[in-house]
Amino acid sequence: MQIIPFDQRDGYIWYNGKQVPWKDAKVHVLNHGLHYASCVFEGIRVYNGKAFKLTEHNERLIASAKLLGFTVPYSVNELNKATNEIVKTQKIENGYIRPVAWRGSEQMAILPTVATKTHVAIATWAWPAYYTEEAKMKGAKLTFAKWKRPHPETAPTKSKAAGLYMIGTLSKMDAHDKGFGEALMLDYRGYVTETTSSNFFLVINGELHTAIPDCFLDGITRRTIIDLAKKRGINVVERRILPNELKDAQEAFMTGTAAEITPVASVDNYTFQVGPVTKGLMQDYDKLVKA
Numbered sequence: 001m002q003i004i005p006f007d008q009r010d011g012y013i014w015y016n017g018k019q020v021p022w023k024d025a026k027v028h029v030l031n032h033g034l035h036y037a038s039c040v041f042e043g044i045r046v047y048n049g050k051a052f053k054l055t056e057h058n059e060r061l062i063a064s065a066k067l068l069g070f071t072v073p074y075s076v077n078e079l080n081k082a083t084n085e086i087v088k089t090q091k092i093e094n095g096y097i098r099p100v101a102w103r104g105s106e107q108m109a110i111l112p113t114v115a116t117k118t119h120v121a122i123a124t125w126a127w128p129a130y131y132t133e134e135a136k137m138k139g140a141k142l143t144f145a146k147w148k149r150p151h152p153e154t155a156p157t158k159s160k161a162a163g164l165y166m167i168g169t170l171s172k173m174d175a176h177d178k179g180f181g182e183a184l185m186l187d188y189r190g191y192v193t194e195t196t197s198s199n200f201f202l203v204i205n206g207e208l209h210t211a212i213p214d215c216f217l218d219g220i221t222r223r224t225i226i227d228l229a230k231k232r233g234i235n236v237v238e239r240r241i242l243p244n245e246l247k248d249a250q251e252a253f254m255t256g257t258a259a260e261i262t263p264v265a266s267v268d269n270y271t272f273q274v275g276p277v278t279k280g281l282m283q284d285y286d287k288l289v290k291a
């Protein structure tokens with residue numbers, strides 16, 4: 001399938017308060033977001049024409065910007081309304097939404113003064129599935145990343161900040177070069193954390209085990225899965241996990257807006273089955289997003 005480059009598509013993007021033609025949604029090269037990474041974003045799914053967990057995502061967008069010291073000049077309600085409108089204009093039934101907020105090009109200096117404005121755009125496009133159902137059920141092959149999640153005093157790790165994705169991009173490129181589909185990242189202490197774009201769970205003797213999100217993103221899907229597991233009567237343990245504890249797990253999976261629940265077949269030499277706990281939660285999640 002030929003993919004049309006993103007800047008050459010047709011349609012509209014919501015940009016600073018109005019819907020503009022897709023190709024006109026541009027930024028100047030002297031842009032604080034581009035030079036100094038003052039940029040935060042979200043990833044939201046549209047299922048059957050409806051944005052899933054829209055309020056939670058827009059709340060996180062505003063909170064992420066606040067952690068970088070800038071203010072999104074729209075309320076959650078205004079962002080929700082703008083998102084719903086652009087989804088309608090773009091006629092998206094099953095797709096993806098990318099809201100993004102960044103400091104503009106009013107001033108080129110590390111210290112952003114009041115002269116720097118916050119800009120916001122919301123783009124959406126059809127995107128039925130990140131992984132095909134068949135690929136999903138085979139399970140993804142992961143490798144441990146050489147890059148680590150930083151100490152929360154080194155970076156604003158609770159923010160979905162574009163700058164933090166430098167670590168993810170390097171890790172994912174390295175994993176791909178070695179023939180793996182994803183990278184599982186450890187933190188600065190050597191504990192298991194998350195992948196480059198999803199949270200990570202283990203199933204150990206019928207219980208769910210996942211890392212405490214104290215230096216990485218506490219995913220909206222992660223929290224949803226924890227709730228669904230509890231509803232099924234599954235015990236959920238949030239704790240510090242060492243890499244060699246992967247040997248104790250029968251199943252493993254990733255969770256995220258894009259990944260939904262994706263089973264993991266292996267992390268380097270640790271192997272897992274696509275088992276009953278993962279499959280059950282996949283069904284529950286599928287039902288919930290389409291409800």
Ligand code: PMP
Pocket residue numbers: 043168194195196197198199217218219220221222255256257258
């Ligand atoms: N961690 C990272 C680094 C991510 O990019 C994502 C995707 N947003 C997640 C976890 C999962 O978060 P969510 O479930 O909110 O999409």
